[in-house]
Amino acid sequence: MQHDMRNAVSRRTLVKTAGVITAAAAVGSITPSAATAAPANLPVRVQKKAPTSANGWPLEERANHVSTVWTRPVSGTGLEVDIRIGDVEAILLHAVRRFHYEVEQLPRIDLAGWQPIGSLKKGRPESNLASGTAVQIRPGASAAGGLFPLQLLTLRDILADCEGVVRWGGDDSPVDESLFYIDLGPDDERVRALADRLRAAEATPGQGAGVDVDAFSKSRRSRADRLAEQQRAS
Numbered sequence: 001m002q003h004d005m006r007n008a009v010s011r012r013t014l015v016k017t018a019g020v021i022t023a024a025a026a027v028g029s030i031t032p033s034a035a036t037a038a039p040a041n042l043p044v045r046v047q048k049k050a051p052t053s054a055n056g057w058p059l060e061e062r063a064n065h066v067s068t069v070w071t072r073p074v075s076g077t078g079l080e081v082d083i084r085i086g087d088v089e090a091i092l093l094h095a096v097r098r099f100h101y102e103v104e105q106l107p108r109i110d111l112a113g114w115q116p117i118g119s120l121k122k123g124r125p126e127s128n129l130a131s132g133t134a135v136q137i138r139p140g141a142s143a144a145g146g147l148f149p150l151q152l153l154t155l156r157d158i159l160a161d162c163e164g165v166v167r168w169g170g171d172d173s174p175v176d177e178s179l180f181y182i183d184l185g186p187d188d189e190r191v192r193a194l195a196d197r198l199r200a201a202e203a204t205p206g207q208g209a210g211v212d213v214d215a216f217s218k219s220r221r222s223r224a225d226r227l228a229e230q231q232r233a234s
Contacts, residue, residue: 051117054124056185057084057131059117069114069132075202076210079106082114084132087195088182092135094198095166095180097209098158099137103151112136125172125181134181142169142176156224157215164227165194171231183231 050058063069063082073080074093077100083089100106117130128134138146147155159168169179184191201207214220 053117053127053129053131053133055128055131055133055182057088057128057133057182058186059130060084060114060132061116063114063132074100074111077101077106079108079111081111081135082132083135084114087191088133090195090198091162091165091182091191092133092180094202094209095158095162096135096137098161099155101210102154102158102213102215103147104138106137110138112139125167125169125179126176128179128181134179136178137180139178142178144170144175144177146177153221153224154215156228157213157220159231160220160224160227163190163194164230165190167231171228 052058058068060067060069064071068084068086069082070085071080072083072085072089072093074096077097079096079100081093081096083092096106096111113129113135114132115129117127120126120130125134129136155168159166165182165184167181167183169176169181172179182191198208202209215224
């Protein structure tokens with residue numbers, strides 16, 4: 001009888017011990033030990049931010065091939081330019097059309113768009129050409145004083161029509177009167193709002209670029225002067 005009881009106790013002890021060992025092994029398999037923990041001094045990989053132009057838009061390596069920059073016609077002018085498609089296209093082509101209609105008619109050679117960043121000064125407004133968010137009107141006429149007073153007044157009205165989203169290089173230092181670019185980043189809601197307004201105007205008879213505008217009216221001149229003061233100061 002005592003022999004049977006000793007055997008029963010031994011079996012219970014063996015089963016209990018095996019259970020403890022199994023549980024410990026299971027815990028060990030999901031709890032990293034000091035030997036297998038990652039060393040504290042390993043470098044953390046940080047995802048590199050895509051390079052951008054001065055206004056914060058991503059650069060493009062080329063146009064018309066796996067790109068957001070494509071050659072687009074400037075409606076009603078016979079012109080075309082490499083430009084970032086979408087909202088930027090709607091805004092800058094509106095400005096180009098108004099310049100062509102109201103300031104000076106442009107031959108094709110006098111309109112330029114996207115350029116590779118290697119040919120530009122990084123960090124400067126001209127780098128915006130490499131993201132497709134800028135155009136050059138009369139590229140060779142970058143020096144100050146290239147516009148007559150009435151042309152400059154109309155140009156100021158065009159900028160006011162773009163609600164400060166577009167900046168003119170004539171207000172930069174150093175001056176580049178040929179350069180027009182998006183002055184806000186890609187996440188700024190004002191870019192989409194302006195583009196939507198301009199697209200709606202183009203689709204509405206009697207509105208949009210090419211319609212007679214009295215840029216000399218007191219209200220329009222006041223609006224243009226306020227924006228010019230703000231942009232010159234920034």
